Amino acid sequence: LRALSSLFNSNITITDTSSAKSALEEILLEFKYPNNIVLSHPVAGSHLSGQENSLKGLFKNKEVILSYSQSVLSKHIEKVRNLWKSMNARISNLESNVHDYVFAHSSHLPHVVSYALLMTLKNLDQTDISKFSGGGLGEFLRLASSSSEMWADIFTLNKENIISAIDALEENLDILKFKINKDNQEIEALLLDLKNFKEENY
Amino acid sequence: LRALSSLFNSNITITDTSSAKSALEEILLEFKYPNNIVLSHPVAGSHLSGQENSLKGLFKNKEVILSYSQSVLSKHIEKVRNLWKSMNARISNLESNVHDYVFAHSSHLPHVVSYALLMTLKNLDQTDISKFSGGGLGEFLRLASSSSEMWADIFTLNKENIISAIDALEENLDILKFKINKDNQEIEALLLDLKNFKEENY
Structure with a gap:
């Protein structure tokens, strides 16, 4: 994440798919929480990983949890919401620690x-x-x-x-x-x- | 099991489908291990129970474990083996403690x-x-x-x-x-x- 710091607070929207958020948030706090990062966790998949196991419609009706600070710009939030909505996922918000x-x-x-x-x-x-x-x-x-x-x-x-x-x-x-x-x-x-x-x- | 004791050592073949055997064997030992009891454990089924959840072909290719003492008559063993074989189960033997x-x-x-x-x-x-x-x-x-x-x-x-x-x-x-x-x-x-x-x- 630190390696992406040159893109922080830019017009580019940054997201992730990690299953643990607080440790990421700690890094973001070092950078005073960049305004273009919206963390996301899609609750989908199996024990298989890698491109060879990709599955059409994997995210349909699956929960995706978004976590972001109040300083994040709404245009970036909308972009990430729309990304997951386009795959027919259901979207919830949770703070990183929750x-x-x-x-x-x-x-x-x-x-x-x-x-x-x-x-x-x-x-x-x-x-x-x-x-x-x-x-x-x-x-x-x-x-x-x-x-x-x-x-x-x-x-x-x-x-x-x-x-x-x-x-x-x-x-x-x-x-x-x-x-x-x-x-x-x-x-x-x-x-x-x-x-x-x-x-x-x- | 004790309630069946009038049938012990008779021509009737007795079996069970319990998932724990040693405690049954202890009871049988009180009766010097009747010669007509062949314990069996079919490894099949789900969390559902009761007649309303019966399933055709449930035991096909499923393991059934038989446990019996050396004093049991082979005709009773054959009868229980044939019962499970008729449902296309696979049969193994294990001692009760194993x-x-x-x-x-x-x-x-x-x-x-x-x-x-x-x-x-x-x-x-x-x-x-x-x-x-x-x-x-x-x-x-x-x-x-x-x-x-x-x-x-x-x-x-x-x-x-x-x-x-x-x-x-x-x-x-x-x-x-x-x-x-x-x-x-x-x-x-x-x-x-x-x-x-x-x-x-x-």
């Missing part, structure tokens, strides 16, 4: 868990577990096929939010362990409560 | 994680996270729509294996936290190693 907190939980944490599950399977003596896995495991592990370079960057750029999300997950794993060990009725009540929450919200 | 260790990792642990992720999302102030979640999260949370009663039973019946699988997962989450916090190169190397392991084995 964006990073939300995606730490909705996207980055599931990726961390996918890698942690793979580490766990890799450490087992039993080698033929893949033969005995249903659809659920395959879906979990798919995320770990994503670009390692991209995800190392996302984890690094959003480390504070991701680490506290992992902490929260570990606390909940401890609660589940405790209840599993304790009492069948109690664990069933918890699972039913979570199933209901899931069906109402996700 | 079965439960394998499925604690390949199936039960992903379900625990799905519930733990939901608990984490439920505790957040931010309520509109579902709007900003990609396909990955949806796949993770699908498992938590399964029958709470059935999964409470599985967790209880296989608690030792599941709790040690959760312990291992938490250790790996700690390693990921440490490396995310430390160094971008180091976390990238780990993610690449896991991606390669995934593509070779799953």
Whole structure:
């Protein structure tokens, strides 16, 4: 981003597609937030990357989140909005810090868990577990096929939010362990409560 | 299972479809392992349950694992094998303790994680996270729509294996936290190693 600084505050409109925003905003603040930068995050795609995996209509009806400072000129905002609208995306606005907190939980944490599950399977003596896995495991592990370079960057750029999300997950794993060990009725009540929450919200 | 004891060692063949076997085997040992019981576990289905969700061809090319003691009569084994073969399933044998260790990792642990992720999302102030979640999260949370009663039973019946699988997962989450916090190169190397392991084995 710093390498683009000669284009800051010019007539050119600058945007990005990164999944972590606050670290970018910190760099922009070094430059007193240039008035021609509108950050954008399209929530679309799969574990595949590269031009060879491009997909027609990928962004149709998908959410794109815009983040920008109040000093950004509206003509640049309109240009980026129109770019995504032309691909039939739906547009939302989130401040960078809210964006990073939300995606730490909705996207980055599931990726961390996918890698942690793979580490766990890799450490087992039993080698033929893949033969005995249903659809659920395959879906979990798919995320770990994503670009390692991209995800190392996302984890690094959003480390504070991701680490506290992992902490929260570990606390909940401890609660589940405790209840599993304790009492069948109690664990069933918890699972039913979570199933209901899931069906109402996700 | 105890309620069926009047049928033990009879001409009737008894089987089941449970996802946890050792606890059943303990009961069977109380009865000196009846010679007409062949445990079976078809690895098929989804989060949906009940007769209204039955699916034609559900077991075709799906794995079914049989577990039985050496004292079981071969005619009963053949009957259960033929039952699953008639539905075009593929048949494997695993001892109960190996079965439960394998499925604690390949199936039960992903379900625990799905519930733990939901608990984490439920505790957040931010309520509109579902709007900003990609396909990955949806796949993770699908498992938590399964029958709470059935999964409470599985967790209880296989608690030792599941709790040690959760312990291992938490250790790996700690390693990921440490490396995310430390160094971008180091976390990238780990993610690449896991991606390669995934593509070779799953």
